[in-house]
Amino acid sequence: MKPNFLFPYWFRYLGWGCVIAHVPLSIIGRSRGMTNVLDQPTTVETLFNAEHLFFITTALLMALGLFFVAFAKERMEDEQIWHLRLDSLRWAIYINYIILLVSLVSISDTAHILELNLWVPLLFFIIRFRWVLFRLNRSLTTEA
Amino acid sequence: MKNNIRVERAIKNITQADLAEAVGVSRQTINTIESNKYVPSTVLALKIAGVFEKPLEEIFMLEEGD
Numbered sequence: 001m002k003p004n005f006l007f008p009y010w011f012r013y014l015g016w017g018c019v020i021a022h023v024p025l026s027i028i029g030r031s032r033g034m035t036n037v038l039d040q041p042t043t044v045e046t047l048f049n050a051e052h053l054f055f056i057t058t059a060l061l062m063a064l065g066l067f068f069v070a071f072a073k074e075r076m077e078d079e080q081i082w083h084l085r086l087d088s089l090r091w092a093i094y095i096n097y098i099i100l101l102v103s104l105v106s107i108s109d110t111a112h113i114l115e116l117n118l119w120v121p122l123l124f125f126i127i128r129f130r131w132v133l134f135r136l137n138r139s140l141t142t143e144a
Numbered sequence: 145m146k147n148n149i150r151v152e153r154a155i156k157n158i159t160q161a162d163l164a165e166a167v168g169v170s171r172q173t174i175n176t177i178e179s180n181k182y183v184p185s186t187v188l189a190l191k192i193a194g195v196f197e198k199p200l201e202e203i204f205m206l207e208e209g210d
Contacts, residue, residue: 076169076170078168078169078170078173079169079173079184079185079187079188080169080170080172080173080176080182081170083182136172136176137172139176139181140171140172140175
């Protein structure tokens with residue numbers, strides 16, 4: 001097989017670490033009065049102030065975490081895994097665009113649609129990919 | 145596409161794991177190929193045929209509707 005552009009296996013744990021770490025950070029931030037910058041009107045002063053930086057940090061942590069989890073190698077990366085990966089990615093794009101288009105038509109709040117777009121495809125991809133791998137392993141017939 | 149990997153394995157007396165290791169894939173992949181749930185790439189099919197030292201057509205054959 002040709003080399004794939006995937007992260008090493010341990011990036012999966014790093015990724016989950018980032019995703020988990022972003023939760024208490026966000027909670028602490030919110031409790032200190034930080035609000036989602038998307039809820040504020042965008043002006044020049046709102047860029048790169050404490051709240052904006054905080055938002056960037058937590059959002060990046062979450063998105064990068066999901067990215068690492070989604071694109072970390074499996075223990076045994078072969079052509080069937082590759083096939084399932086692509087198939088899951090295709091479904092994730094379908095779902096993402098359905099949600100995106102429906103929300104574009106029915107919701108006027110475009111900033112939050114963007115935020116949704118940040119994690120829906122990755123999260124859906126991870127769930128779908130894990131699910132097909134789980135089903136694959138469960139369907140293993142015993143050797144004849 | 146059908147295949148008779150299971151039969152060939154029995155003749156050669158190797159397990160799915162042995163075959164998987166010889167061609168560099170997981171045992172799951174060999175298992176799904178044997179149960180006709182996954183169609184291998186040409187590269188993998190050729191490698192499998194190589195392990196059994198037989199021409200490709202003796203191991204993999206088209207089904208009606210393929």
